Amino acid sequence: MTSGDVLTQVRELARERLALTVEVRPESRLIEDLGLDSLRLQALAIEVENHYRIILEPEDEEAIKTVSDLVATIDRKLADK
Secondary structure, three states, rough: OOOHHHHHHHHHHHHHHHHHOOOOOOOOOOOOOOOOOOOHHHHHHHHHHHHHHOOOOHHHHHOOHHHHHHHHHHHHHHHHO
């Protein structure tokens, strides 16, 4: 699975599960650009964990500020499996 595949799937998860209507780009900031509050951030984390069968540790979540940060974290977690 490539980073592009992960990005496409994250976009789909955001649209389908969080009902985001804004464009989800790699440089999009989760809070400022996508407008995610703490509950929606947690919902996204749960969706990602369930979809990819990974665990996002608290330190992972703290470091994720943009969509590209999320994609990179997913890539790293999948490579570690």
